[in-house]
Amino acid sequence: MDHDSSPSAVDRITPAQAHRRQAEGVLLIDVRESHERALGGAEGSTGVSRAELEANPDAVIPTRSTPVMLICQVGGRSLQAAQSLVEAGFRAVCSVDGGTDRWVAEGLPVSAVEGDVDFHERYSRHLRLPEVGEAGQRRLHDARVAIVGAGGLGSPAAYYLAAAGVGSLVLADDDVVDRSNLQRQILHTDARVGVPKVESARIALNALNPSVDVDAFPERIGAGNVERLIASADVVIDGADNFPARYLLNDACVQLRKPLVYGAVHRFEGQVSVFDAGRHRGDAPCYRCLFPEPPPPESAPNCAEAGVLGVVPGVIGLLQATEAIKLILGLGDPLRGRLLHFDALAMRFRETRLHADPQCPVCTPGTPFPGYIDYARFCAGQ
Template structure:
């Protein structure tokens, strides 16, 4: 594929010394390095995948790096988000990543877009760049990135991680030679809500982010310089436990309509509730505490997984993982002779379980709004958070 970016000005003597190992590669050389210096690359997310991508793009000499990030650094991020350190906890991730990039190369132009990517702003931001690298961790934003990139006419590198597994591909709806393909050709429809837990719920091997993020950065460098064969039309799948890679072919869906605007409600598309989650049966942490302190017995049911229970759980609770509630195999384990309060980490899984119990005739059932996170925040900060 032709290089994505035209060469910039000739390299200075200092730049020749700095990038000499690139210049010695016949496929890169001085012209390829000048393309990298002239490139404008946007990284969506400065988290687990964004961290190695940002560090390697900076080290590779990409001249302009944009960062879309609105979140703050939390101590739980440090296990995998290597662009941040202990001193950055509580800081904005965008500012923290910017400082890390400048420590590598102070000449790089770093643009921090400290905002939540949304249909109203995504395409306009993408048009400012030659290439987008998507390091997000939820389906709603992935579909948004895909559609915004299609409208802006720019390619993007996709990556995802889950526990021990990773995926990488390149999507470009307007690719030359009829090679156009996008995320909707791989995943026409999002998975049902609750079937794919987030990293906060399922966990992720920290070093997996480094492997997948490095591959994403490699694809970005290849696209900018025109080196090699990008993963356009192919999905790379990595299994860290087996230490195995494989690729599968992704073909354009002939029935898919071209994306012409970014106007969809992506959270609705993916079945996500609009925060704050509200369902019939919500109880705030203080209401749950009062109920537990009352005269009558209360069944407190933890619907998380065993590994989460082992980290922290509420005293007096019984563990009934949500899968057994949703498929009906564990509904018999839920008492019906007393009030039932369900809880999970954030309130989403317990809300799903509550709906099933209500449908099964358990009328005096409730759930802890905001989950264990809200309980720790409002009632008992001594419990460990994760």
């Protein structure tokens, strides 16, 4: 054994030494997290996370004098846990140098892999986050997000949501892939020019994460299909590029009590917010509170007319995906009541506070839903 000169030093042993002692009946405790242990470890070890062990060592170790060996992935956590046990009065504790990695490299017997290997490998970095963990990852897997538009905003949003493990994505877009899309719409490829965007997106998303269920609807959203497309969603992402679709989505989300993650881009700038008035009437604003009336068409040209720097939709779509994940997991402070502006040329973000409009015809508390209107005429000022 190697010994340190400090009075509470922890003995360190090699995996081979640990294996021999284990055969003699010495307790070996694997202090990694459950998702790490599911991928295999030292055969015959007892799995107890470091936090659980340090919180209640007496539930695992019979007496203060019981010999015990601790192992983790590479040796750091087990050494720290062993130090804590020594300081708590346990007198026969040692740590396995090199941890499970060295144990495996030396050809010592390992336990069989448990459970869903793909799940634990694919989402290992999420599983390491205490704020997410296995329970949060399961919530993402069970979630359904509707994305209206599979273009500049929908592409990065859908891509990162699929990568994050959101189990079900609804994509609605009636357009086909055009070569001019490829400068910013990263779900699509040159080989799929002419293919419906939702089908091209489905191919890309399932190639990234085959476990994601992609419901592709080659439809233009309208009053007749909006509720069918978003009714089962936990979160709705606005990836539309026109005002009629945005007002329609807003009204439907208020009516159905769905959080709407809004995004828009123009040339070198973009903005994003969360409109959640359906669930927080009177407190959170809706899109109509921000824009009671649409701007005239000449003051808000679309990307085809005004152009857009290709990375700007990527930034905004990524922020939309971030907000959707936060809403699903109940993490952090969503952009509810806040409009985030992004200026790519200045590389600057700024924030505008938003408030619910007490005169809003859609989200004012106690106001009955007025029904869907002719949004194209409304936005044309007729």
